[in-house]
Amino acid sequence: MRLLQALRREPLDRPPIWFMRQAGRYLPEYMELREQHTFQEAVHSPGVAAEITLQPIRRFNLDAAIIFSDIMTPLEAMGLAVEFDPGPKLEPMTIQDIARLPDFDPNRVDFVAEAIDKVRVELPDGVALIGFAGAPITLLAYLLEGGASKEFLALRGALKKDPALATEALCKVGKAMSAYLQLQVDAGANTVQLFDSWAGILSVDDFVDFALPAARAALEYQTVPTIYFAPHGPQLLPHFDGVGATAYGVDWRLPLGEAWKLIGEEHPIQGNLDPAVLLTNPARIRPAVAEVLAEAGGRPGHIFNLGHGINRHSPVENVAAMVETVTGKDR
Numbered sequence: 001m002r003l004l005q006a007l008r009r010e011p012l013d014r015p016p017i018w019f020m021r022q023a024g025r026y027l028p029e030y031m032e033l034r035e036q037h038t039f040q041e042a043v044h045s046p047g048v049a050a051e052i053t054l055q056p057i058r059r060f061n062l063d064a065a066i067i068f069s070d071i072m073t074p075l076e077a078m079g080l081a082v083e084f085d086p087g088p089k090l091e092p093m094t095i096q097d098i099a100r101l102p103d104f105d106p107n108r109v110d111f112v113a114e115a116i117d118k119v120r121v122e123l124p125d126g127v128a129l130i131g132f133a134g135a136p137i138t139l140l141a142y143l144l145e146g147g148a149s150k151e152f153l154a155l156r157g158a159l160k161k162d163p164a165l166a167t168e169a170l171c172k173v174g175k176a177m178s179a180y181l182q183l184q185v186d187a188g189a190n191t192v193q194l195f196d197s198w199a200g201i202l203s204v205d206d207f208v209d210f211a212l213p214a215a216r217a218a219l220e221y222q223t224v225p226t227i228y229f230a231p232h233g234p235q236l237l238p239h240f241d242g243v244g245a246t247a248y249g250v251d252w253r254l255p256l257g258e259a260w261k262l263i264g265e266e267h268p269i270q271g272n273l274d275p276a277v278l279l280t281n282p283a284r285i286r287p288a289v290a291e292v293l294a295e296a297g298g299r300p301g302h303i304f305n306l307g308h309g310i311n312r313h314s315p316v317e318n319v320a321a322m323v324e325t326v327t328g329k330d331r
């Protein structure tokens, strides 16, 4: 599998390509299924989740599928109820409540393993399946706020107020995500990605003291290659290495070559086309993709991706132009 080869830094004639949120709202066939099922119904029905996972694979020449689910889904296995509108909504919790959550019960998320099983049966040879989880500090941010926020002050306040208790809560969530990733690997995921979507709001010190050890704990016992993705924080790149992942995903803020130097060129890197480019047209997309490829310079260990999830208003023909520029026509 091309993605796994890149994760081993084997030389390749072109980098593998997949993109974050590739199963989602920019695809008319996803919107059609969403007319019949709520987001939660789709996630909880292995047949529907598998179908949505496969939709982008049928349309484009991609090297990986990512299981359709959400970073909030495994919290159900700790007894929490999450709703979506369209982002996650839940009762805000205190840091004490989080530290005392019940342990992760894999039986409560067996629908994810079932969906992975169904995807595996239909996935073309050579296409890898990616499992994923949210990184502990990102999940803590949502749990403390009860949903999205611009600044995540509740999180930053909790780290300052009682560092020991914050560490306890992070350990609880980190252990749960480690088990959740393992469940996906056991079901057939070839690699796993940890999404640390909000680590970038932290100071370097708080990242190193809190986010990094928690992310490391979620990844350290995995038996497949791992990818750690943290956008919005170029100040963090020189510290990524401490997470101990196989590869690191970066957003578009720095040119890929510069980001790669900061992370360390011995690690594979994933990224980093600005998703905004997909809102333009193929004539602008092709040179922008070529620029990312030139930054990577054909070096082994580059995985082509967007710098963050695709925007829902991206025209499908623009996505096709991006994929074709990376792959030519053939798989």
Ligand code: 1CP
Pocket: 019, 020, 021, 022, 023, 024, 025, 034, 039, 066, 067, 068, 069, 070, 071, 072, 084, 086, 087, 088, 132, 147, 148, 149, 195, 197, 309
């Ligand atoms: O209405 C809808 O159809 C729901 C939109 C949607 C989708 C398609 C949500 C709600 N989640 C998802 C799927 C999803 N989420 C995937 C599927 C696989 C794929 O990539 O194709 C993945 C990997 C995620 C991960 C996720 N969820 C992240 C990490 C990635 C990132 O963007 O940084 C985060 C932060 C979430 C929370 C979330 N879930 C949904 C939304 C709209 C959000 C963002 C909320 C916010 O702004 O904080």
